[in-house]
Amino acid sequence: MTAATDNAARVHVPLGERAYDILIGPGLIARAGREIAARIKGRKAAIVTDENVAAHYLRPLSESLAASGIEASAVILPPGEKTKSFEPLMEACDKVLAARIERNDAVVALGGGVIGDLAGFVAGIVRRGVRFVQIPTSLLAQVDSSVGGKTGINSRHGKNLIGVFNQPDLVLADSDVLATLSPREFRAGYAEVVKYGLIDKPEFFEWLEGSWNDVFSGGEARIRAIATSCQAKADVVVADERENGPRALLNLGHTFGHALEAATEYDSKRLVHGEAVAIGMVLAHEFSARMNLASPDIARRVEAHLRAVGLPVSMADIPGRLPPPDRLMDAIAQDKKVKDGKLTFILTRGLGQSFIADDVPASEVVAFLKGKHPG
Amino acid sequence: MTAATDNAARVHVPLGERAYDILIGPGLIARAGREIAARIKGRKAAIVTDENVAAHYLRPLSESLAASGIEASAVILPPGEKTKSFEPLMEACDKVLAARIERNDAVVALGGGVIGDLAGFVAGIVRRGVRFVQIPTSLLAQVDSSVGGKTGINSRHGKNLIGVFNQPDLVLADSDVLATLSPREFRAGYAEVVKYGLIDKPEFFEWLEGSWNDVFSGGEARIRAIATSCQAKADVVVADERENGPRALLNLGHTFGHALEAATEYDSKRLVHGEAVAIGMVLAHEFSARMNLASPDIARRVEAHLRAVGLPVSMADIPGRLPPPDRLMDAIAQDKKVKDGKLTFILTRGLGQSFIADDVPASEVVAFLKGKHPG
Structure with missing residues (x-):
């Protein structure tokens, strides 16, 4: 990872023509418009989000997009795992098409893992693929589901059985939004942070043992952990x-x-x-x-x-x-x-x-x- | 194109790791099991077809697959353009999952353009992609929709607006099945044959002017045209x-x-x-x-x-x-x-x-x- 401007860290994911950046830091929703406009040709965006997240962040995100000349519409879905099913998928595709999103425009996922998985699938199939930006709003989504390109919905035969591999064009992990998570939600995401240490980074695990209090309280240590x-x-x-x-x-x-x-x-x-x-x-x-x-x-x-x-x-x-x-x-x-x-x-x-x-x-x-x- | 065994012509589509063969000739449904087993690791297949085509070809195809050790199940949908919509897509995904199709197993499209477009989409999203074989049964599907990797369904906002690019692993264009097409259907497919001459193959157009009667009556000229x-x-x-x-x-x-x-x-x-x-x-x-x-x-x-x-x-x-x-x-x-x-x-x-x-x-x-x- 490298330091980016404005206190953000940047992780570049070098996947050839599907390469993209993950920016991690404070205030990223407020500057989402600038970051997206710099990377995506289209000037329309459909924000896919859930009712809970929309209440906090839909307006600041829409305003940031508007300030950069990107016309935003919103698809607001119910929160919860049940949203990862066919009917919400159909509804979201319909609304994205109604917003006249074209191949160079973006679907923006604003929410946790459920929203990211669903919106990524929508972005992968509307017009056989439009641009896709992830703005994960839970720690779990920031460190896990927003990286890797797996998108999809559940089936009665099992979870995540219908979907596509679809790498985003940009991930904005705004560390400020984690302040609204419950302690239990933050801890649950932290388990996946620990996992990366246990896979093959013993020094990262050791650092977490000593610094987890700083990670939980926010600031530099949290950005480093993410x-x-x-x-x-x-x-x-x-x-x-x-x-x-x-x-x-x-x-x-x-x-x-x-x-x-x-x-x-x-x-x-x-x-x-x-x-x-x-x-x-x-x-x-x-x-x-x-x-x-x-x-x-x-x-x-x-x-x-x-x-x-x-x-x-x-x-x-x-x-x-x-x-x-x-x-x-x-x-x-x-x-x-x-x-x-x-x-x-x-x-x-x-x-x-x-x-x-x-x-x-x-x-x-x-x-x-x-x-x-x-x- | 090159001559393949058993009177079939072969067109290789060199798309890197997505490269595949199109075989064109008589009797290909009868030897589908052998051709598929030679190219695909799994030993299960879900045949997606429509009621009309199933009446003619589902049994011979299933028998051919069984003879090569491939266990086949069938998803039989109503014929017609309305099948390219969300509900049949959902039904087909559900049945393919119920048949326990895994990544190395195949979805086999047996039908015209509607079935090919729908089944290709299903194959592209079940388990984020399983193997995909096209057996186009109309002239139009053989010369157009089965080549190119475009799959999808219609939306109320327009045709083919939801789908994926998904190249097949194999296309079997059985020239025998065209015998059951109505003359009007055959002519409609022929218009697309003529199109290839008019794009950039004047010598092919001239050949069609002289040989179209042979193409319409079947045999070598038809295989050459396809x-x-x-x-x-x-x-x-x-x-x-x-x-x-x-x-x-x-x-x-x-x-x-x-x-x-x-x-x-x-x-x-x-x-x-x-x-x-x-x-x-x-x-x-x-x-x-x-x-x-x-x-x-x-x-x-x-x-x-x-x-x-x-x-x-x-x-x-x-x-x-x-x-x-x-x-x-x-x-x-x-x-x-x-x-x-x-x-x-x-x-x-x-x-x-x-x-x-x-x-x-x-x-x-x-x-x-x-x-x-x-x-």
Whole structure:
């Protein structure tokens, strides 16, 4: 990453003709018009957002676009995961076309992961592709879903099963907007920040252990944490844009985590994605220790840090009853496909030494889950 | 193009990692299983088709796939342009997912242009892209819509406004299936064959003038006509995959043609796409003569050939009343965008010497239409 003007950090994602910049810093919504006008030929934009985010940021964003000569219209959708489905997709496409957005104009995603995934899909299919700008407004979206080009909606057969790979033309991660997040939402996003350290950046994890208080209170440390995370994800995406290989490392903590999200029926009162990933990362490190791949001390250290920031770290931390270990294993098997009794997991050989293990015996996973299960 | 095995011609479309083959010849549905199994890793296929085509070809195709170890399921949609809309798209995505099609499995489009456009879109968005095979069953689809990678559905704002660029992994143009087309359908597809001659292959046009009877009766001449057309379209697409430049040449006859389709409210009893293109090509040549770009003799020669095969060649050939010239001009302007009173048209300087004219005065087009209008 490099320092950009106006206190922003810049991460360049070098994907050939799909290369783009991620700017991270304060006040980026206020200067969105200038940044977009500098990169996109068209002078129209359709802002896709949700009702909650619109209440805070739609007006300042529209004014910033207008000040740079970009005529903005808005598509305001209900908040929540249900918006990632066919009817809102159809509605958004219709409104973007009604706004006469052409190939050189932009769809601007203003919101969290749900809005980013939906709007990115819309931008990828209206007129077979128009320009696309992401303005992620949650920490999770800033460090995860706004980088990588995965867009889409859910199906009754599973999450994110319908979509396109669509790299944005620009990502503006305005660090000011994180002030309106609840502490729980911020923590959930922070779990993904920690993940990048645990994948292959032990020095970043160590820095977070010492500086997490500064990251939580905002300012330079927060920008550094976000920029390092975006750079880490960008590095993986550049190596494997279409997800055929090393990109799987980004799933550290996610196999256990997805099973726990399914087990709690995606009830955000009990567990949100980042919390599931936090527990999943601890489990992945504990399982690595069980398989004699890494010292149990590493798992304890990861657990201690996540607990310190207030994240759940074990199944016992999830309110309410969980299904039995066999049912959790079924959820894992559905997510990953078992082949000859073997599973693919992201495991670790030490702090920040994660790797793709494609021969994990399902029987070992079940035995491990039985030992960890609280009920 | 090159000769392939079993009497088929092969056109290779060299689009880098998206390169693919078009096979043209008899009996290709019967050997579809073998050709697909040789090119695609997965052993599942979802055949997207319509009720009419399914009645003839679904069973032989499924049997051919089964014989090569490919497990096939079918998504059977109603025939007609209305199938290119959101609800059938959603239904097809759902059924393809229910059939557990994974990234290395295939969606197979078995049908005309509507099915190809819809199925290609489905293949492009299910799991962010699975393998895609086209088996076009109309002459129009074999020479036009199955080459080029444009997929999509219509919107109330216009045709083909929502979709993706998605190149197939294989196209099988079975010349036997054309035997079940009505003469009118065959002629409509033939208009697009003629178009390739008129764009930049005068020798192909001359061959068609002498051999069209053989093309209409089937056999070698028909395969040659289809293969030459596919090669011509492939050449243009390779030069301009995303349609930023020379690909516009493929619109020869289409600007006038689209206006006539809109003027007849897409009523296929009055006018089908290929017929509109036939009239549009004659008008484009006549307009080129009016603008002193080409001899009027060329327009007369084009008209004579299209009339000889039984295609309509003037607005007077369209049954029923047409809207006045001003309304036709509105339809053209909607299709093309007028800039400072100027339009982009595909015009010609002689036989097979088409070019993109981006400064055509709208006033000249209106005056021309007034002279040509029958009522």
